[in-house]
Amino acid sequence: xxxxxxxxxxxxxxxxxxxxxxxxxxxxxxxxxxDVLETRQPGATPLGxxxxxxxxxxEFVPVPECELLLFLADRAQHVQTVIQPALxxxxxxxxxxxxxxxxxxxxAARGLAEGVDLKPMLAFAEAGCVPEQTFWLDVSAEIALKRxxxxxxxxxxxxxxxxxxxxxxxxxxxxxxxxCQQYPExxxxxxxxxxxxxIQKNIQNQLEALLLA
Ligand SMILES: Nc1ncnc2c1ncn2[C@@H]1O[C@H](COP(=O)(O)OP(=O)(O)OP(=O)(O)O)[C@@H](O)[C@H]1O
Ligand SMILES: [Mg+2]
Numbered sequence: 001x002x003x004x005x006x007x008x009x010x011x012x013x014x015x016x017x018x019x020x021x022x023x024x025x026x027x028x029x030x031x032x033x034x035d036v037l038e039t040r041q042p043g044a045t046p047l048g049x050x051x052x053x054x055x056x057x058x059e060f061v062p063v064p065e066c067e068l069l070l071f072l073a074d075r076a077q078h079v080q081t082v083i084q085p086a087l088x089x090x091x092x093x094x095x096x097x098x099x100x101x102x103x104x105x106x107x108a109a110r111g112l113a114e115g116v117d118l119k120p121m122l123a124f125a126e127a128g129c130v131p132e133q134t135f136w137l138d139v140s141a142e143i144a145l146k147r148x149x150x151x152x153x154x155x156x157x158x159x160x161x162x163x164x165x166x167x168x169x170x171x172x173x174x175x176x177x178x179x180c181q182q183y184p185e186x187x188x189x190x191x192x193x194x195x196x197x198x199i200q201k202n203i204q205n206q207l208e209a210l211l212l213a
Contacts (some may be wrong), residue, residue: 005087009098013205014170015148022202037086040096056159068106072125079129098198104175137192141169
């Protein structure tokens with residue numbers, strides 16, 4: 001297993017800083033001589049781009065079951081055509097959202113929990129690609145939404161999920177707290193309510209202690 005790559009995921013609600021921290025972490029790891037692949041879900045494969053558009057353009061409003069299956073379809077394609085080959089080459093794969101987002105959004109926030117055991121479905125889509133480390137960027141829904149609005153004011157596109165009410169984002173945040181407790185080995189809570197440099201330093205320290213040691 002020595003030459004295998006590592007899969008690291010960045011999780012949290014909309015606007016918590018996943019994309020910002022993923023990019024900074026990738027640059028830092030490259031500076032350490034690592035071969036890094038930056039990727040994201042949904043939408044990191046040609047088929048996934050289509051699925052992402054179906055999910056997020058706002059043209060369609062999928063029922064929760066349909067939304068869940070589309071996210072899982074995107075993941076299955078992404079894992080088998082992008083992530084597994086990259087890991088096999090020994091790359092460090094940094095992925096913006098993964099199964100924890102599916103759990104938080106689809107299960108907790110949309111109330112699919114009752115009567116549905118999602119975990120075997122998540123494992124089916126992951127096809128054995130479980131992250132070695134997950135950074136949960138923890139910030140209140142209120143602060144995160146302010147960041148998203150400021151980003152939209154600067155000209156960035158907003159998605160159907162960005163437009164959800166504050167209460168929806170609060171339920172997502174509450175779901176991440178529970179998920180983090182369920183996976184204490186894999187998932188690390190990072191205080192994301194502080195400035196960008198401080199968050200990044202924290203992530204670097206954790207990576208140094210856990211993976212680069
Ligand atoms: N620690 C921070 N303090 C203040 N602003 C931040 C911080 N981190 C990120 N931002 C800004 O907040 C906005 C959202 O950050 P980013 O796009 O990284 O979040 P995200 O989690 O990827 O969001 P999404 O889920 O919508 O993709 C960006 O404009 C970014 O520059
Ligand atoms: Mg992002």
